[in-house]
Amino acid sequence: MQRSPLALPFPDLGSIAGVRIGTASVAYKAWTRDCVTLVELAPGTVVAGVTTQSKCASPEVELCRAKLAGGQARGLIVNAGNSNAFTGLSGRQAAEAQAARVAERLGCDVGQVFSASTGVIGVPLPVDLALAGVDAAHARLGQADFLAATNAIGTTDTFPKAATASAMVGGARVTITGIVKGSGMIAPDMATMLGFIFSDAAITPALWQQMLAAATATSFNAITVDSDTSTSDTVLAFATGAAGNAPLASMDDAGADALAAALADVCRQLAILVVRDGEGASKLIEVTVSGAVDDASARRVAMSIANSPLVKTAIAGGDANWGRVVMAVGKAGEPAERDLLAIRFGDTLVAQAGAVVPGYDEAPVAAHLQGQEVRIAVDLGLGHGRARVWTCDLTHGYISINADYRS
């Protein structure tokens, strides 16, 4: 798979105190690369998570949801090459057996071991490989860095994706580092997004979850590649407490705002990286909607634009086709008044008050559309609701990846 033209360099990442990583190869697919990632987390590590809204979630997702209530984590195990989704009882048993093996190796409660899998659907995770993977990765704990882990959780991602940020919390510097795998495709499966965030912050599980949920709304839940939702999407955030800050328990605590902002920043960076590796993507598209009756309505209008195949193909073709944006606003089913709409491409006002602007000059818009980063802004003129989402264009590459190769 060709590296995305929108790829960014892998950032300089240190380690996070309390986090040890080992990776191993067990070839769930015909891969020689590592595809099992084991992370050992220091005792006392706190966990937060968000999972797919799919009604057909994988057993790993179900197990994560159940264990998140406990708020504590000692281990994370990630399989790439087999999603274990829609595999019935045997898939569930395989996931449970693998988590039990992790608990045994790490000497912890299985309720503190979190799992995620991505890859082919409908094939139960092979238990022998899953257990061998735990053992092999455990033997190499501490030998893998974040780049190795990022490569090992990937499927057909075309570049490794990570982000980091730090914040001062009560005199201590706290670091947050996240890795993500995105919308690369692994035939015959849908794309899955898995994100893992590690911090040395000391924080209560409830506040960490609150921060992650808030950050997710404007990052992972504000991106779309093709409107499809995986059965396995999972974001887990771990906080080891090793930074030594006074433990945060409330957003009123000193430094809580800074930590939340750093977490939101990491999540936003990771989410945009997923779009930058969207299947066939040649352009990153930022869609901003303002003037909606409320933020939720703005988000739905923005997603209607970002998911419109006609908008996405127009951008792919460098076509300043604002009529398709009008169409996508109109079909969103949200409050909108045709004659109050204003539409911008880049910095250029294209349409206003229900019609194209007088003397509209397409040249600056066409120039903007030649770039790799395209901005579409719509003001609905109704209220103060705002939202920003990101997507990519829809190209022949998407069709080639998803239709041309038989599974």
Added chain:
Amino acid sequence: MQRSPLALPFPDLGSIAGVRIGTASVAYKAWTRDCVTLVELAPGTVVAGVTTQSKCASPEVELCRAKLAGGQARGLIVNAGNSNAFTGLSGRQAAEAQAARVAERLGCDVGQVFSASTGVIGVPLPVDLALAGVDAAHARLGQADFLAATNAIGTTDTFPKAATASAMVGGARVTITGIVKGSGMIAPDMATMLGFIFSDAAITPALWQQMLAAATATSFNAITVDSDTSTSDTVLAFATGAAGNAPLASMDDAGADALAAALADVCRQLAILVVRDGEGASKLIEVTVSGAVDDASARRVAMSIANSPLVKTAIAGGDANWGRVVMAVGKAGEPAERDLLAIRFGDTLVAQAGAVVPGYDEAPVAAHLQGQEVRIAVDLGLGHGRARVWTCDLTHGYISINADYRS
């Protein structure tokens, strides 16, 4: 534009008593073909209609909605090559002026003249051409048949689309003939569906509207090409009363059921023809969902499958990728239980009870997917809700039509 591989021959159509057609060329685009269609309807003709749910509807759509309340029609004017959508006050005035000219030529009330336009967005309908078109088409009234009208209302449709059916109503044979233009593209615009149905039935406006609304639910509202909704979608049904049947006023009247069934049949045929001419379509896909909690829920699940780019690209590739169907069910947001799901491709049960069937043999599924007509059936196992929708696959042709050519 290449003729769709899913095209069907144009049916043998007679005329409908009380309906006279004239077409003319005024070149809204650089076309020599006819692009204005005028239909004169006998006094007493009843009209029913359904229009786009877009919040950014064209002035023609707004005018139709207002006039439908009257229930009577004497004229229909259709422009191809300019949709007149998002054109502000001048577009509205152009539509009104053209309807007024039709009323003048036909000697009728302007409230009984219906308009529809399809084509480029954001350019006000040129009034001089619009009026000249009325005059020229009026001079040729009675000289055009349904095929000529079908060609004149088209944009980049790759084949003309029509259907007919008849019913016995109280001893009189009543005919229903419909023509439709579909999801051909006219840069730089979105596709628009316009459908016009003509019958010689004698029927009250209220009952005719009731029949059309019911027929639309399982036809025009049960198809999707790419999930995008035009600002101009319009279906109008006219009943001249010339068949001489005892006028129908209630579904309890003799023959009402037969007429409703014939209307539903015509609408369903027309809707499927639109999908068969979907941009880049190489396969017609029928998605049936049963076992939902209710029909509306079944429809939303079916549309989630039919709109999924990953499902549509898999079908394009002849890939028996039932995992993507699981994904599309899961993301629909409707009640669904993973472990109760059953999925069929063609006549083959693929997955049941949350897992692939034991001993699953892909061969018959792969054979089914080689055909031009693909059937996907999902049973949710929850209730008695059912829905059937149609879509087409997503191919390189779609990208080529919508991205490769600058407007």
